[in-house]
Amino acid sequence: MVFFSGLALWILAVLVTGLTRNPNLIPTVVLVGSFLIPATAVIYYLDHLPSPTVSAQRVFIAFLYGGVLGVLAASLLEAWLLQDGPLVYVGVGLIEEFAKVLALLLISVGIQRYTARDGIVLGAAVGFGFAALESSGYALIALFTPHGLSLTNLVFAEVLRGILAPVGHGLWTGILGGALFAAASRSGRLAIFAPRFIGLFFAVALLHALWDSMRGIAILLTLVVTSSTGLIQGGSIPRAAAVVPWIFILFEFGGIGVISAVGLWMLRRTWKRAIQPAPPF
Secondary structure (H helix, E strand, O other): HHHHHHHHHHHHHHHHHHHHOHHHHHHHHHHHHHHHHHHHHHHHHHHHHHOOOOOOOHHHHHHHHHHHHHHHHHHHHHHHHOOOOOOOHHHHHHHHHHHHHHHEEEOOOOOOOOOOHHHHHHHHHHHHHHHHHHHHHHHHHHHHEEEEEEEHHHOOOOOHHHHHHHHOOOHHHHHHHHHHHHHHHHHHHOOOOOOHHHHHHHHHHHHHHHHHHHHHHHHHHHHOOOOOOOOOOOOOOOOOHHHHHHHHHHHHHHHHHHHHHHHHHHHHHHHHHOOOOOOOO
């Protein structure tokens, strides 16, 4: 109900903005479109799977405050530490996941008892908040073109980001939150420097990096398959428009699908362990 009513409001906002050409409505289109799916996921959990140990208020704080803190921390670290290069997306994956885990740690202060289930939920809430704010930024960037404001570009960016939202930031931080809280349920404290968690962190960051770089990987694979590697000049790959479209799309979305499937499998394993009853003493 929340999703469909929100979707209807977003479509209405897009139509009215297009009909009136009123730029004051653009923030409404951006915010409703960017927050629709992330907010729906959080509200669904609050309605269907409430936790006895983590309040709805804390989940909301994780979504809003955790998302903001994660975006700000990631932006600062990327500005200070990243430089253009072939491994830039690896750096992005490491920094953004680290920033979200830091936000999760802050949000988790005061929790009396840790469970993997709550870690998944709070981690996913932080990730969804991060994704909603990041999508708002991408939508605004898409709006501005050399020919003026483009509502079509904005809508396309929000639809694409919305479709991919369930298998993006919320998924990655949900996996890490579940593992972090699962370890804390045994030790009684959150420890991000535990060897097992560090290993999982690097695995998730790598999946994140592959996800972000899949467009470039798809272009390279398309060039190889079509024997067009001569288009690579000075170490720079061409734009997607220069390669065979259907092969490029197949590689890009096929790769995203494989990465998402791996992430969902990891999250499912963590969730199944989280809901298993404790063994009898």
